[in-house]
Amino acid sequence: MSHDLKAPLKSIQGFAKRIDKFSKQENFAPIEGLNQHVILNAEKLDKLVDDIMEIIKAEKMNDLVKEIDFNLISNNLEDDIELLENKQDVQFITNFNHHGNLFCHSHSLYQVLLNLVTNAVKYAKDDIDNSFVKLETSMQSKNLLNITISDNGIGISENMHHRVFTMFFRESSNRSFGTGLGLYLVKKQVENMGGTISFTSNNNGSVFSILLPIQPNNDLR
């Protein structure tokens, strides 16, 4: 784990030393390119720290238990994923078929759904024009809500399935966005809300399924 935490910092150190060397040689031409790597890695480190803070927050479960409005969540998700690079190519579909009122840690739930939905957008296929991500709810039982996030993206290779919820998991180097902490955090947050998460995935897309108790138990409030 320390590799991944330190990696962007080590890159910054390396480029700073190079910039220093070129400055002393009064060779300024390469410096602009090297600066871009410093900026890129500083941004990576910033995001890494944010994700680690979210993990710490998830451990403490400080956010409020509130009644969840899925329509509001859906609107907020649409606003957030609008900012993603290839959002315009991916259709966001919702289908809410649950009944009863869900009470849970609202910030955590939103983070979970945001993570899963943005992953689906980021890993959409380049070569089709009907990419989608679908957020659906239904009742698994009287007290258990089923939330699924499904997509028709590139999917996760079967030999990587056992690693999906581990820290710093990244599928491939060609499409490795983010810090690799997203799904680890998702699982942690779901479990802290008293729920479970599972998934199926192949090269036709992925389906993440979350089961949450409608009412959190007293330990989780």
Added chain:
Amino acid sequence: MSIECNSILVVDDNESDRLLAKFAIEDSGLTGDVYFSNDGKEAINFIGDYDNNKNILNAKYPPTLILLDINMPAMNGFEFLESYEKFNNDERYDSVIILMLTSSHSEDDKKRASQFKTVKGFLTKPIDEDNLRTAFQDAMKEK
């Protein structure tokens, strides 16, 4: 000071680190072409495609030195080493030296890497050109 080396394969998924490795190689005095793989899977495919690569790269293949990062998607450094074991008894690969790259000083990683006879040393990132030169020369003396 030039140190002869047929070619070097840098296996690292991080573009910044590949560039830093290239700088360190240039400053270390190691000669030879530098190739890059984005992860262990690409690297093992490159290593394994002997006839085709020998035909194209001739004396520059297989690489004399592999700089192998540990944490990579698809196939990490240790998974690469496990997959590379099949080449250990193939004399065509006798000249290959592997140095592992790491962002941390992990004794567990060193212990794990010591099980693989082709791993001749560790370099901590960012790679220092003097350390690279020394590690390569020490590994060559062992052969």
